[in-house]
Amino acid sequence: MKLQSRPVTADDIKTICSFALDARELFYMFPKAQYPLTEVQxxxxxxxxxxxxxxxxxxxxxxxxxxxxxxxxxxxxxxNVIVAQDARGQGVATFLVNTMTALAFDHYDATEVRISCFNENTAGLLLYPKLGFLPFAVEERVSPDHRRTALIHMRRGRGGQV
Structure with missing residues (x-):
């Protein structure tokens, strides 16, 4: 599978809105949004x-x-990290996070890149450390169904160093 990245266009928005399959997935991607994700949001x-x-x-x-x-x-x-359901488990998230990380270091000369993941998002929690991100803080949040949840903040320095 040949992956490539590019800037988003207005024509992409409707497709992206279809990626979150339920309120839980949308919460992982975009906690402030209301399900279903609309083009306006x-x-x-x-x-x-x-x-x-x-x-x-x-x-x-x-x-x-x-x-x-x-x-x-x-x-x-x-x-706002999300991958289409039928493309999950095929390296898309790895490519996407690596693309954004490279952009941060190359374009912004960033000293570190941060990403956050909810404790119930097992796929993210398993992926991000493989890409060099390490936890540094935990923030309590409330899930869409009003339960306590943890937002785990991770960071990665240049060369994977924190």
């Missing part, structure tokens, strides 16, 4: 964020992420 988030990026296989969009903060010479924080 996503377009507003994209307008407030930086470097919104899609991953494609051929002409098909299979992944999406952006930065909710990007400080030149400081920290870049990856958010």
């Amino acid at each position: 996503l377009a507003d988030a994209i307008a407030q964020r930086l470097d919104s990026t899609v991953v494609e296989v051929g002409n098909r969009i299979v992944g999406f992420a952006n930065f909710y903060r990007a400080e030149t010479g400081g920290a870049c924080c990856i958010g």
Whole structure:
């Protein structure tokens, strides 16, 4: 599978909105959004964020992420990470996070890249450490069904060093 990345376009928004299959998945991707994710909600988030990026296989969009903060010479924080259901487990998330990490270090000269993951998001919790991210803080949040949940903040320095 040949993966490539590019900046998001307005034409991509409807497809990206279909990636979160339920309220739980949307909460992992975009905690402030209401399920189902609408084009207006996503377009507003994209307008407030930086470097919104899609991953494609051929002409098909299979992944999406952006930065909710990007400080030149400081920290870049990856958010809104999601992969289409039929593309999961095929290296798309690895490619997407590595693409965003490289962008942070190369374009913003970041000292570190941060990513956060909810404790129930097993796929993310298993993936991010493989990509060099290590936990540094835990924040209590409330899930869509009003349960306590933990948002685990992770970071990675250049060369995988924290």
